[in-house]
Amino acid sequence: MEFDALLLSRLQFAFTIAFHILFPAFTIGLAAFLAVLEGLWLWTKRDAFKTLYLFWVKIFALSFGMGVVSGVVLSYQLGTNWSEFIRLTGGVIGPLLAYEVLTAFFLEASFLGVMLFGWKKVGPRLHFLATVLVAVGTTISAFWILSANSWMQTPAGFEIMADGRFEATDYWQVIFNPSFPSRLVHMLLAAFITTGLVVGAASAWRVLKERAVTGWSESRIALAMAVGLIAVVAPLQLLAGHWSGEVAHKLQPSKTAAIEGYWETRADQPLHLFGIPDREAQKNHWQVSIPGIGNAIQNVPKDEVILGLDAWPREDQPPPAIPFFAFRIMVGLGLLMIALGGVGAVLLWRRRLFESRWFLRFCVAMGPSGFIAVLAGWMVTEVGRQPWVVYGVLRTRDAVSPVTAGEVATSLLAYVVVYSIVFTAGALFILRLMAEGPVAALAEPAPRQDRAPGSPLAKAPEDTTPGEDL
Numbered sequence: 001m002e003f004d005a006l007l008l009s010r011l012q013f014a015f016t017i018a019f020h021i022l023f024p025a026f027t028i029g030l031a032a033f034l035a036v037l038e039g040l041w042l043w044t045k046r047d048a049f050k051t052l053y054l055f056w057v058k059i060f061a062l063s064f065g066m067g068v069v070s071g072v073v074l075s076y077q078l079g080t081n082w083s084e085f086i087r088l089t090g091g092v093i094g095p096l097l098a099y100e101v102l103t104a105f106f107l108e109a110s111f112l113g114v115m116l117f118g119w120k121k122v123g124p125r126l127h128f129l130a131t132v133l134v135a136v137g138t139t140i141s142a143f144w145i146l147s148a149n150s151w152m153q154t155p156a157g158f159e160i161m162a163d164g165r166f167e168a169t170d171y172w173q174v175i176f177n178p179s180f181p182s183r184l185v186h187m188l189l190a191a192f193i194t195t196g197l198v199v200g201a202a203s204a205w206r207v208l209k210e211r212a213v214t215g216w217s218e219s220r221i222a223l224a225m226a227v228g229l230i231a232v233v234a235p236l237q238l239l240a241g242h243w244s245g246e247v248a249h250k251l252q253p254s255k256t257a258a259i260e261g262y263w264e265t266r267a268d269q270p271l272h273l274f275g276i277p278d279r280e281a282q283k284n285h286w287q288v289s290i291p292g293i294g295n296a297i298q299n300v301p302k303d304e305v306i307l308g309l310d311a312w313p314r315e316d317q318p319p320p321a322i323p324f325f326a327f328r329i330m331v332g333l334g335l336l337m338i339a340l341g342g343v344g345a346v347l348l349w350r351r352r353l354f355e356s357r358w359f360l361r362f363c364v365a366m367g368p369s370g371f372i373a374v375l376a377g378w379m380v381t382e383v384g385r386q387p388w389v390v391y392g393v394l395r396t397r398d399a400v401s402p403v404t405a406g407e408v409a410t411s412l413l414a415y416v417v418v419y420s421i422v423f424t425a426g427a428l429f430i431l432r433l434m435a436e437g438p439v440a441a442l443a444e445p446a447p448r449q450d451r452a453p454g455s456p457l458a459k460a461p462e463d464t465t466p467g468e469d470l
Contacts, residue, residue, distance in 0.1 A: 006400045008408040009081040011441065012415060014382075016073050018375055019419055023067030025374045028142055028188065028193025029134035030060045034115075034225065036225075038128050042203050048218045054354055055218075055438035056199070059430055061116055064108075066426050073415070083409065085399035089166045096148040104141035107133055123227030146187055150180040152390050153381070154251045160393070178251055182244040183381075189237040190377065193337060200226030200340075201367025202434035204360040209437075218438045222353055223363070225292060227348055231341030238334060242299075248384075249298050252391060253307045255384035258320040259327045261287075262308040269294030269306045274328075277320035282310065316387060323384040330376040333369045340366055342460055 034057055041049035075097075086093070105144055114122060114130035122130070157173025158166050168174050200224055206219035249256045256262075261272040261284050270291045275284030295302050309317045340362060354360075364391040389396045 003405060003409070004399050005405045005408050009400050009403075010396070012081060012412040013068040013077055015412070016070065016077065016415060016419070017378070018068065019160060019423055020070035020074060020152070021378055022201075022371050023063050023070065024138070024142065024145075024193045025187075025191050025371065026198065027060060027063050027067055027246065029198075030056065030063065030158060030193035031131075031138045032192065033195055033199065033225075035059060035128075035132045035135045038131050042124060048216070048221055051218050051438050052222055053410050055433075057116065059433055061112075062426060062433075064112070066423060070121060070419075072425070080411075081401050081403065082389075082399055083401040085394070088164055088394060088399070089390060092151065092166045092168045093148055095168075095171070096144055096151070096175070097109055100141055100144035100148075104144060105136045107140065108137035140210065142187060142191070143184060146184045147175050147180050148175070149381075149387070150154055151175075152184050153177075153385060154179040154247075155390050155393055165293075165402055166390075173314040179244070179247050182240065182247050186237070186240045186244045186377075190370070190374050192233050193237060194374060195336070195364075196226045196233070197368075197370040199342075200230065200344075200363045201365075202437075204363035204434065206365070207354055208357065210362050213216060214336075222438075224348055227341065227343075227344035227363075230337060233347040234337040234341045238338065241331075241334070243442045248301055249300070249306075252385070254309065254312055254316070254318055255323065255380075256298070256319045257307055257309045258323045258384050259310075259380060260297075261320065261324050262294075263310055265308040265311050267295070267303050267305045267306060268292055270300075271297055275324070278323050278407065279314075279317070279320060282314075291321055307369055311401055318384050318386045323380045325380040326376040326383070330373045330380065333373040333376070336366065336369065337373075341432045342405070373418075 034053055037049050037053040037056070040046070041053060101271040109288060111133045114127065115134050118127050151174055151417075154177050156177045158168050158171035161167055203219045203223035203226060207217075207223060210217065210219065245256070245259075258271070258277075261275050261277055262269055263282050263284070270292075271293045272284065273288045273290065275287035275289075277284050292302070295304060295306060298306060300306065309320065343359060344353060344363075347356050347359060350360040385391055387395055387397070389399045
C-alpha cells in the first residue's frame, strides 16, 4: 500500500468526517427531543419537562457548536484536497450545498439565539416556535447533505460536457435521485435512535445513582421517553435499512457484493455470517454461511443470478473487508437496539423499568452504540462505492487535487493533533454534564425572568403560565 496523495487525502477526509458526522447524528434527534419537551411543558405545565429542556439544551448547544466547526473543515477540504471533484461536478453538487446553507443553516442560526437566550426576551409560545424551527432546520440540513451524497451514489439528471464537466439537466432528478428517499429515512431514524440511546444512558445512570428517589423524577421521565422511542423506531430502522439495501442491490451491485462477501456470480447465494474477505485470493477465509437464503435476504427470486465481485475487473472492485465487517457491526448493534426497546417496553408496562438494575446497566452500556452504528453505516456507504467518487462515472483517483503526499500528510497530522485535543475536551465536558443530571445541573435557584438576563442556564420564570399569549 502506497501512501500517496490520493490515499492520504482519503484518510484525511475519512478522519474529519468521522468526527463531524457524530454531532449531526446527535443534534438532529436532540433538537426534536427538545421540541417535544417544551411542547409537553406548555401542554401539561409540569416543571419536570422544563427542567429536562433546560438541561439538555446546554448539551445541544455544545454539540451543535462542535458540529458546525467540524463541518466547516470539510468544506475547505473539498477545495484543498478534492479540487478536481469540485471542478468537474460543481455544476451539480454546488447548488445542493448552497441550498443547505441558505435554508437550513440560516434557519438554525436565526432561531438558535432565541432558543438559547430567549427566555426573558420572548413569550413561551414564540420560544417554543424557535425550538421547533431549529429542529426543522437540522432536518432540512440532513435533507440537502443526503441529497448531495446520494447523487454521488446513484447519479441522475445530468450530462457530461465535452470538457468533462457535469451539468445538471433536471434538478428534480438530481435532488430526488434513486437512493435518496431510502437513505434520508435511514439517516433520520439513525439520528433519533442515537439521541434516544444517549438520553437513555444518561438517565439510566442517574436512576442507578438515585436509588432512594421514588415517583417520576426528571431522569425517570427521560428514561421512559427514550425507551419508548427506541421500542418504536428501532424496528422501523430495520425496515428502512432493508429498503436501502434493496436499492443498493439494484443500482450498486458491486457494493452489495462487497457487503455480502460474494465473490462468485451465481443464483441461490448463501448468507455469509462471518468470513475474512481476501481481495488478492478473491475469496473468503474462515467462512461461516447459511446456504440458500442469500437471495431471500436480497428480496429476489431463488433462481435469480446475483452478481459477485468476479463480475468486475479487480481495479473496479470495492475493497471488501471494510464494508463486510462494518455492515455486520451495524446490523448486530441494530438487533441489540431492538432488544433494548422491546425489553424496556415490557418492563415499563409492568412498572419494573426503574427497579431492573441489569437493564439500567444495559442502557448505560448501549449509550455510544448509536454513534458506532452510524460510523459503521457510513463506512459501508462510502467504502462500498469505491473506486468511484460518483458511482460508475467519476473515479476517485481523478477527483483529487494536484497536491503532494507531504502536504497532505502534514495537514492530516495537524488535524489529528487539534481534533484529539479540542473534541476530546468537548466530549468529556458533555459527559460530565450528563453525569450530573438535570436536577444537579440546575440546583441553584434561578432568577425571575423579569429580573435577570435569560440563558439556557436559567430556569423559565415561575410566574409565567405556559402557553399564554405573547
